[in-house]
Amino acid sequence: MSEKYIRGIQQVGIGVTNVYEAWKWYKDAFGIDVRIFEERATAGLMLPYTGGKPQKRHAALAMNMQGGGGFEIWNYTDRVPQPATFTPALGDLGIFSVKVKSMDVKSAHAIHSKKYKGVSPLCQAPDKTWHYFLNDPFGNPFEVVECDSYFMDEKKPTGGVYGVTIGVTDIDKAMPLYSGILGYNKVVYDQTSVFPDLESVPGGNQKFRRILLNHSDHKKGSFSRLLGPTQIELVQAIDTNPRKIFENRFWGDLGFIHLCFDINGMNHLREECINAGYPFTVDSIKSHDDKGFDMGEAAGHFSYIEDPDGTLIEFVETLKVPIFKKFGIYLNLQKRHHLKSLPDFIVRAMRFNRFKD
Numbered sequence: 001m002s003e004k005y006i007r008g009i010q011q012v013g014i015g016v017t018n019v020y021e022a023w024k025w026y027k028d029a030f031g032i033d034v035r036i037f038e039e040r041a042t043a044g045l046m047l048p049y050t051g052g053k054p055q056k057r058h059a060a061l062a063m064n065m066q067g068g069g070g071f072e073i074w075n076y077t078d079r080v081p082q083p084a085t086f087t088p089a090l091g092d093l094g095i096f097s098v099k100v101k102s103m104d105v106k107s108a109h110a111i112h113s114k115k116y117k118g119v120s121p122l123c124q125a126p127d128k129t130w131h132y133f134l135n136d137p138f139g140n141p142f143e144v145v146e147c148d149s150y151f152m153d154e155k156k157p158t159g160g161v162y163g164v165t166i167g168v169t170d171i172d173k174a175m176p177l178y179s180g181i182l183g184y185n186k187v188v189y190d191q192t193s194v195f196p197d198l199e200s201v202p203g204g205n206q207k208f209r210r211i212l213l214n215h216s217d218h219k220k221g222s223f224s225r226l227l228g229p230t231q232i233e234l235v236q237a238i239d240t241n242p243r244k245i246f247e248n249r250f251w252g253d254l255g256f257i258h259l260c261f262d263i264n265g266m267n268h269l270r271e272e273c274i275n276a277g278y279p280f281t282v283d284s285i286k287s288h289d290d291k292g293f294d295m296g297e298a299a300g301h302f303s304y305i306e307d308p309d310g311t312l313i314e315f316v317e318t319l320k321v322p323i324f325k326k327f328g329i330y331l332n333l334q335k336r337h338h339l340k341s342l343p344d345f346i347v348r349a350m351r352f353n354r355f356k357d
Helices: 019-030 105-115 171-181 266-275 344-353
Strands: 005-015 034-043 055-063 070-076 094-102 130-135 141-146 161-167 186-194 207-214 231-237 255-264 299-306 312-324 329-332
Touching: 005 094, 005 161, 005 312, 019 055, 019 070, 019 105, 034 344, 094 105, 094 231, 094 255, 105 130, 105 141, 141 161, 161 255, 171 207, 171 231, 171 266, 266 299, 266 312
Parallel strands: 005 070, 094 141, 161 231, 255 312
Antiparallel strands: 005 255, 034 055, 055 070, 094 161, 130 141, 186 207, 207 231, 299 312, 312 329
């Protein structure tokens, strides 16, 4: 039984109405252009979150080779995905925004401001790093954040996913999960105030407790250099009553549906989560007689837990990924030590799986 190890944020799930329409915008805005997998199938294991019955869907995982996690772009094909019945505000419970990394935030801000409407002013966070917000065409907030970690330089204004901002009811109650099981054990800042740099987002002019977490360890493993370091920001509303962003909706409906981690040692992780009071609510290993899942272009094991407010956290132990998909060449990760990084030339080869509009 392999030891448990979390290698980084693999992706954030985004529920949309049309995969290709959304993907085209994410490619243009954030350089998310490398296809890891794409599949039309039935989501048969997510019954606790899909009304108790399997749901047909179209999903694609795409990444930016400059580094960072990917976007799992997801839409129902046999039902109309539902939006929130209210405008989610900062502090509401769930994933409020996705952090996208940039080595040159000021340049990225200038580019985005010329191309898109509603880009917020460039501001400094409490740790003095520069950042700004913009919405995709579907109303999902993204935060472009200063970061000096890249995998390769493709002359794009941003990389991929650097982290997320999650609304919680009680930061202290949430910390054992985020700083313990998930390993975000380093506090960058922990402040309670009305923050000027948040005024541009819905609800951002209220009082919050805000804690930014990153990890003290240098991540290792197959794709650790591509995924890079990450951060999670927890936000707790002080003077308002937060609502669940996904209340009365399905996983896969419109918005940020989950935060997914690339991991090793699913069996150890299952035991740790049970002992900490976060049992798996979905477990593909048990559901498939320990054979895992196979999405044609990628394969592995996945599971889900909920944070104290019901935000969905996914874990994926990847077993197979496409390298030269055009030629049917895939990489079997079961034959590699879980702390050994893949050679850069192999990871770079994934850029040949680029998405064409």
